[in-house]
Amino acid sequence: MINLLIRGVLFVVSAGLGLLVADLLLPDFRILWDQWWGFVICVLVFAVLQSVLSPWVVKIAHRYAPVLLGGVGIFSTLIALIVVVLLPIGGLRIDGVMAWLLGAVIVWLVTALGALLLPMLFLRRAVQNGGRAKE
Numbered sequence: 001m002i003n004l005l006i007r008g009v010l011f012v013v014s015a016g017l018g019l020l021v022a023d024l025l026l027p028d029f030r031i032l033w034d035q036w037w038g039f040v041i042c043v044l045v046f047a048v049l050q051s052v053l054s055p056w057v058v059k060i061a062h063r064y065a066p067v068l069l070g071g072v073g074i075f076s077t078l079i080a081l082i083v084v085v086l087l088p089i090g091g092l093r094i095d096g097v098m099a100w101l102l103g104a105v106i107v108w109l110v111t112a113l114g115a116l117l118l119p120m121l122f123l124r125r126a127v128q129n130g131g132r133a134k135e
Contacts, residue, residue, distance in 0.1 A: 007119055014114025015047040018107035019092065025106060028099035031092055038091030042084045049080035050111070073112060078104040 019042070023031045031039050053076040081104055085094055094100055 006122065010118040010122060011051070011111075011115050012043060012047045014111045014118055015050065015107075016043040017114050018110035019043060019046065021110045022103045022106040026099050026103055028095040029103040030094070032090055035090050038089040040091070041089050042087070042091035045087065046080050046084045049083055050076060053079055074104055074108045077108040077111070081107065 019031060019039075022029045033039070054072065057072045057076045057079070078100070081092075081094065081100070085092055094103055
């Protein structure tokens, strides 16, 4: 159970990192820092949407367009970004087609790498620390 909770927190962190990297690299992809709480809510909503949308998009793509299965992660990221930007909390703003497309790719890539690497890093440390405590 704790392992699942740690993985969930790490996924939220990787989603936040993905949004931050897109903000740094793309001029039209902006985190609105004057409403920092809005950004925190955006990250949480984005992470939940991404977790829920990915399996749904895989199911739809598998049924109607199997060729698109490789792009499921990017597509579900784009859908999650659209929902988050449309929220009235104002933590994120994306202007222009290129910012939307490149932003989705950047956020997807950073989130995927974070979801892969962060658990290996943190869970390995937890296992090592747990092993030392038993000695």
